[in-house]
Amino acid sequence: MGPLYVVAGVLHFVVPDLYAQIIPPFLPAPLVLVYLSGVAEIAVGVGVLIPRTRRYAAWATIAVLIAIFPANIYMATSMVAVDGISGGDPSPLIRWGRLPLQGVLILWAYWYTDSGADGA
Secondary structure (H helix, E strand, C coil): CCCHHHHHHHHHHHHHHHHHHHCCCCCHHHHHHHHHHHHHHHHHHHHHHHCCHHHHHHHHHHHHHHHHHHHHHHHHHHHHCCCCCCCCCCCCHHHHHHHHHHHHHHHHHHCCCCCCCCCC
């Protein structure tokens, strides 16, 4: 799980405009939020790789996933055209499919809150 979040976080710095497009308009400073969420994803990704911080990082991962959920809802409900995605704009199936996937990711992170959870 750790490398997944590190890569996702780095992508926030590589293609920030892509992520800024799905920030709901009621939130301020989309680009700042993209960078902050990128830092958070990198931090939790590294954190779950370290046994000493794994449990705390897993809880932080859940918090990050909840915090970014409004962007996924906005992307699904607004049908905003996302410029710059390889393969074109996501289909409605992908847009709506991200919502339950967020639940799966939360459950995956929750598994790491158990101090006996192995691997990252």
